[in-house]
Amino acid sequence: LGGQLSTPDRHRLLALAARHAILLVENTTFAELSFDTRQPWLADLAHRHADRPMPALISLGSFSKTLDPRTRCGWLWLSRPEQESPLGLQAMIRARWANGMGDMPWMHAALSELITSGDYGRHVQRMRRCYARRLERLRAHLSAALGDSVWLPPPSGGYLQWCGLPSLEARQLEQLHQDLLDAGIATLPGSLFNAEQSGLRLNAAQLGEEVTQNAARPSDEIPRQQEILARLTAHLQKALAQGEG
Template sequence: MAEELLRYEQLAAELSGMIASGVLNHGDRLPSVRRLSSQRRLSVSTVVQALRLLEDRGLVEARPQSGFFVQRAKAARAEPVVRSTPEEPSPVDISQRLVSVLRAGARNGIAPLAAALPAPELLPVAALQRLYAGIARRHPKLLEGGSHINTDEPALVRQLVRRSLAWGGPLPAEEFVITNSCTEALGLCLRAVTKPGDTVAVESPAYYLMLQLLETLGLKALEIPTDPRTGMSVEALDLATRNGGIAACLIVSNGSNPLGCVMPDDRKRLFSALTAARGVAVIEDDIYGDLHLGNERPWPIKAFDKVGNVMLCSSFSKSLSPALRIGFVAAGRYHSAIALQKTITSGGTNPITQHVLAEYLESGAYERHLRTLRRAYSQQVEAMRLAVSRYFPAATRITQPQGGYVLWVELPENIDTTRLYQRAIGENLAYVPGDLFSPSGMYRNCLRLNCGNPHTPAIEDAVRRLGAIFSSA
């Protein structure tokens, strides 16, 4: 009996995964009971049990004399609420536990729901490999030297200037510094405008890697309430900066990680004017700007900067390949200080990879790739939202991301995702507990899920099992 139960649940998970990922769409007819029985080598009663389970979940409907058909998905849950944040800055101490969480989530056999990484099959790896081979043949001298002074390849800078037209630009070539990643770009900016002991304003919840950087540099974090639709509260930032004391603000205005929100243009304009007037340097991470889930590429805050106060950081790790390790800063009036930090910390960025990226961008392939990638991420995010809605506790709230490919989930207050993490890992399930997104330890009833992989039946089943853990807590 237990074996039969497992079989019908497995079939239901596989079919619901196909529905969630768009393989089976609204109105499609499912294979007949007898055909599923024959194809899967299951008894007719097992297949019927699986279909009845899907019917109970509102995923399929039975039509007399016709079979089972895919139903339109049920409406998703409400979004998380904006929370009050501490009025005083906090020291940051998350790195050791975060590294442990990310290492555990990367082990073989663990469902890939933790680290925000794209599935390899979504990336143009073969095209990039061909470019590497061609450039190595045509430019053999690129491996013969290096420079701590001339770190930026003009061909790549030229392509970034062209791309900046879509960011409200064009931005001057003189603003750009090519870096080894977006992480390095953020770190260089922080070193250029802060000193140990300074306070930096951050979103709440904030991307944990930004918090790690603050911890490493001996900086304190002031959490600013952040809305899952409109981003960081400009009003709260106004109050926090009236008496000075904040050296910089770290922000992801497009596709914020983990909320996925996009700050509206009018609020970006207010934000830019406020920080410039208060002398608060802005470090903007726009790594998800190209991965918006709307109709138009949103402008960054940098587009509304009139005085060079915004340092725009990004990379191609989330859209082309995490292995490229190419990022950049459009540094505004801080260019000299950032270029100096780059020179004394890591010197030049790999010139071969800079040429590869420049040629890929020039070919026009990137825009074609982005259209396909955004469509895939949109489907995967929605599939994950629907799966969480089906399997997690009834009072669960879920974000509706406008960019990127992560999902922020708020569980009932009595559920502690940090306490339950080891149990989940023990069942080969990974996620990032919510308190790692807060220097003050908020969001213990929250978690972030990665939607960077196609929503397979295995992913669907992983979400189901994770929901069972939370429901039984």
């Protein structure tokens, strides 16, 4: 839903997993794109409180979300020595290389240089501001067009927007998802993420900035991004009308 688990809840989760010897796999792929203060990773807490019982923990991140999907590269952090881990790091590396046909060492070297130079951190800072503006534009557009019939909670980071549609049943949501796919708009049905709230997950990464009319852009031109927003809105309005009927 675009939110973050609070620090006290993270402590409780770690304690619960340690008590029952549960392996935790923490997916932090969007954590670096937090708009405000990033909550500490589970790995951070495990490192700071090494005196407490901690569960087996694997944290993973992905440069595909912060840089480019074509990087096909990420990072792993293990809370325990490899020989104690249920999933050894070297075994993961061998499996990844076998699956990726050797992968791209030159990409790994470029990413390493990008990080150590500080350019990666500056890039992430820019993208945080960029995605915050794009998500705000998406929420403003849908709120103006659909009003209270949709629930658009402001996410705390990333570029994904939850679009709650409480008046639609599961069958209607699946049909809306398929209709949007047929219209060239990819979403993910909310049933994959939330069993209680009905809705869709929207992606604002490619939305771009607000387009204004100027001499270089004819006033009768309909920018592609505005056209996509119009198609999205039309399908949502149609589905909501059918749900009310």
